Amino acid sequence: MVYPDGQPSKMRKEExxxxxxxxxxxxxxxxxxHPDFALSHLHFHEFVEISIVVEGSGVHCIWNKVLECRKGDIYILNVGVPHEYFAKDEKERLIVRNLLxxxxxxxxxxxxxSDSPRFCYGIFDEDILAAHICLKNRSLDAIEKIYQMIEMEIAEKPPEWRDMVKSYLTEFLITVRRHLEESHAADHVLAKDQMTVTSVIRAVLDRYFEKELTLEAIADSLFLSKSYLSKLFHRVTGEHxxxxxxxxxxxxxxxxxxxxxMTNEQIVYSCGLKDVPSFYQLFKAQFSMTPNQYRTKVQTNHINAESKGEKTMSILAEISQNLQRGKAKIVKxxxxxxxxxxxxxxxILSExxxxxxxxxxEKFKNxxxxxxxxxxxxxxxxxxxQVLKPLMAEAGVxxxxxxxxxxxxxxxxDIGKxxxxMMMEGKGLEVIDLGTDVAPEIYVQTAIEQNCQIICCSALLTTTMGVMEQVVKKAEEAGIRDKVKIMIGGAPVTEExxxxxxxxxYTSDAASAADAAVELCAAAC
Incomplete structure (x- = not known):
């Protein structure tokens, strides 16, 4: 069984x-x-994670292991361990504190x-990928106090807060390590084979959109046989x-x-699925509805939720939300x-x-x-x-x-440009589009005549990157280098x-370019 509201959740550091x-x-x-939970519904990320159950009881799934958890349980999970906390039922609250x-x-x-026996003060010795202890009363209070100090430093960020967090984090890990050694209740979970399966999961989450992705290809990259890796994957995860x-x-x-x-054809391509007919068959077999019926259902639920919870939504919020959905006629x-x-x-413009x-x-950036x-x-x-432009001139905006x-x-x-x-205009900037094949002197002449604060140069070919340097030199020769900032970007361009x-x-994407342009213009004022 797959839960329709689930999602692959490999959390990347940049996110x-x-x-x-x-x-x-x-x-x-x-x-x-639900007993039929699947591995694909567990969190999978690239960080060390500390979790403390502070209230209630529930279920903690680690790989294909189903563990009862309750107040006082502390789990320390190594990089790449798929896991998720669940409530047993709607009546029981399960509250967990996390540090990643x-x-x-x-x-x-x-x-x-990670290959050092001293990694995280030895908590993950003997190739253990997750450790569990259950604390009560005084010991739990001591651990929670350390956690609360870390939480306070992160939230308030006083001077030298990182040094303080490092100190508290060290104290936390050493304290937990001692409890692991001293407590008979300590329970080391998982073993060495999971490290290999973690590599398989990483490959899937990184490359699921490739139609050609197969277990055989992954096995070859790990220098293992396909049959061995298939059996190992099933034994560790409980899934084929x-x-x-x-x-x-x-x-x-x-x-x-x-x-x-996105259309169904675009979704099939983006997800590495075979074709639209097989996508429909798989989807209906899993969810008892077609992709179009699912989309209609979730959109209807979303609209109903909005009508119940946001009856007082202002017209400005409606403009914002309909713009996000691309409803041009409604926005107008x-x-x-x-x-x-x-x-x-x-x-109207700003809000x-x-x-x-x-x-x-922001969503595009993420x-x-x-x-x-x-x-x-x-x-x-x-x-x-277009509706506002004549009114903006009258109002002096x-x-x-x-x-x-x-x-x-x-x-x-010109696609990237x-x-x-679009992103810059979406930030309230006035953008003069010079098009493609723009000579260095045109950039500079336009900046002078139009009183631009920024010149933006895009290049998609390594053979044309050199023109950017000429733009900088032309701006220097024209005597505007101290007044006009120069931004560059494109596939072959780098910070160096x-x-x-x-x-x-230099910015690597359109959303970051817009943010940077706003900051540069603000600094120039």
């Missing part, structure tokens, strides 16, 4: 720990345990190397590899049906309605259109939506902006900055190249 080297939260586990971190961010090599791969692909398909406007009508109701033009596009940009969703959202924003953008001379690629333009040619900013 969870983008800004900070440690993640902390306290969560109530509401998902009800990369040991390399906090400890010296001996304590940070083919079933697991299919579940991961179908679960990702469910997510795309819920969160995107709502903007006209907002104007008719006397809402200030600047407020309606720009707010919605900001959400789309790989939660894709280029098609960005395009339809940008079209919806443009429809709304100014853009937050002015940018000229183009693909450099000799390069005719257009995407950056940006520094080499003397440009001001």
């Amino acid at each position: 969870w720990l983008r800004d900070e080297p440690i993640f902390q939260n306290t969560a109530q586990c509401d998902k009800i345990f 971190f990369d040991a390399g961010d906090w400890f010296p090599e001996e304590l940070a190397a 590899f083919s079933d697991y791969l299919r579940r991961v692909r179908l679960t990702e398909a469910c997510r795309l049906l819920r969160e995107s406007r 009508e709502l903007v006209e309605q907002a104007v008719a109701e006397g809402i200030p033009v600047e407020q 309606g259109l720009l707010d919605g596009m900001g959400v789309v940009g 790989n939660e939506v894709y280029v098609p969703e960005v395009l339809v959202a940008a079209r919806a924003m443009n429809m709304g902006a 100014k853009a937050t900055g002015k940018v000229c953008i183009g693909t450099v001379q000799g390069d005719l690629h 257009n995407l950056v333009k 190249y940006c520094k080499k040619i003397g440009a001001d900013k």
Whole structure:
């Protein structure tokens, strides 16, 4: 059985720990345990995780092991251990505190190397991938106090907070290690074979979208036989590899049906499935409904939830949400309605259109939506902006900055450049699009004539990257280098190249480029 609301959840460092080297939260586990749970519904991430059950009781699934858990249970899980907490039923609350971190961010090599016997102060000795202890009363109170100090440092970030967190984290791990050695209740979970299966899971979650992905190919990369790896995978996980791969692909398909406007053909391609007919058959066999019926059902539930919980939603919030869904006609009508109701033009722009596009940009940055969703959202924003433009001029509303953008001379690629333009406009910037094959002097001349704060150069070919350096030199020759910032980007461009040619900013994606442009314009004011 696959749960339609599940999703592959390999948490990458750039997603969870983008800004900070440690993640902390306290969560109530509401998902009800079902005996037919599948491995694809467990969390799989690349960090060490500490979990403390602080209230209630429930079920903790680690690989294919089903463990009873209750207040006082502490689990320390090594990198790559699939697991999930479940409630037994709707009446019982299960609350768990979590800490996730990369040991390399906090400890010296001996304590940070996973193959060292001293890794995390020896908690994972003898190739153990997860450890469990159950504490009561005074011992639990002591552990919780250390956790609370870490939590406070992360939340408040006083001076030298990282040094304090490192100190408390060290104390926590050493204390837990002593309890593992002294307590007869200590229970080491899992063993060495899981390390091999972890490699298989990583391969699936990294490459599930490849139709050619097979167990045989993975076995070859691990220098193992297919039959041995197949038996090992089934023994460790309780599932056959083919079933697991299919579940991961179908679960990702469910997510795309819920969160995107992709067609079934696009979903089949994105999930590595064979073709649309077989996708329909597999989906219906698993969920007793077709993909289209599922999409209709979840959208209807979402709309019903909105109507119940957000009856007082303002028209500006409606503009934002419909823009995120790409409903261009509705956005235009709502903007006209907002104007008719006397809402200030600047407020409609900032709290309606720009707010919605900001959400789309953040989701795009986090790989939660894709280029098609960005395009339809940008079209919806443009429809709304057309209504406001004449009114903005009358009201004296100014853009937050002015940018000229183009693909450099000799390069005719424009998809990436257009995407950056949309994201920047979605941040309230005025963007002058110079098109493709733009000569260095055109960038500089436009920046001077239009009073631009930023020149943005895009290149998709290594043979045209050199033009970016010429743009920097032309700006210096024109005497505007101290007034105009130069941003660069594109597939072959790197941070090192940006520094080499003397440009001001390199970004790797459109959403980050828009954020950086806003910061540079603000600094220039």
